[in-house]
Amino acid sequence: MTDVKIRRPIGAGEALAVAGGLLSGAFAAFAYYNEVLRLLAHAFVLWIALVVAVSAGRGPRRAYVRTVAALLPAVVAFYVGKKVMYGLKYPGMPYAIDTQTLLLWCFLAVLAGTLGLAFRFVGAPTRAGTLATAAAVGLLFADAVREWSRLGSPALAAATLLALGVVLGLGVRSRRQLGFVALWVVPFALAATVLVALPDVLESLV
Secondary structure, three states, X not given: XXXXXOOOOOOXXXXXXXXXXXXXXXXXXXXXXXXXXXXXXXOXXXXXXXHXXXXXXXXXXXXHHHHHHHHHHHHHHHHHHHHHHHHHHOOOOOOOOOHHHHHHHHHHHHHOHXXXXXXXXXXXXXXXXXXXXXXXXXXXXXXXXXXXXXXXXXXXXHHHHHHHHHHHHHHOOOHHHHHHHHXXXXXXXXXXXHHHHHHHHHHHHO
């Protein structure tokens, strides 16, 4: 009798992606009600770093699945966490989760799986790896500038620097590659300004 290998749909990497999403979403919910950290609840810096971490070096299928496996739990944890934190901060006061907004962000999380397809090249000593790393850095800069324009925050600056360290640590393999990443950051950051503003535009239409 021939042994049949059963392919498991979810492995340790996917489980870690889910855990990272849940933790980041819960932290963002806590930050939402914290005066010092609140801007982190509106920025994408946590999730950009998370997507790069779970997708870098993976095949297209794994990169997409792990990206969605991280972002969907993050969205749910954030909105459920906001309800929990509101109940703790204002006991007895009614609070309802905006289902339409939650579903919109779940849809965007699935759509953002395409970022994993791009960021899976981060870390490769190739042109694709250089461009993917520059795109991730540009996205971080665009997000930081967008949020900083509302209200400067040391917490946002620290989180962005930490995320940059993660992306560059995973993505840069030589000084030469770092130089090319630096050359491409500005055009990618300019393009990313549209991308980071799009969710707010869609949310305003819901």
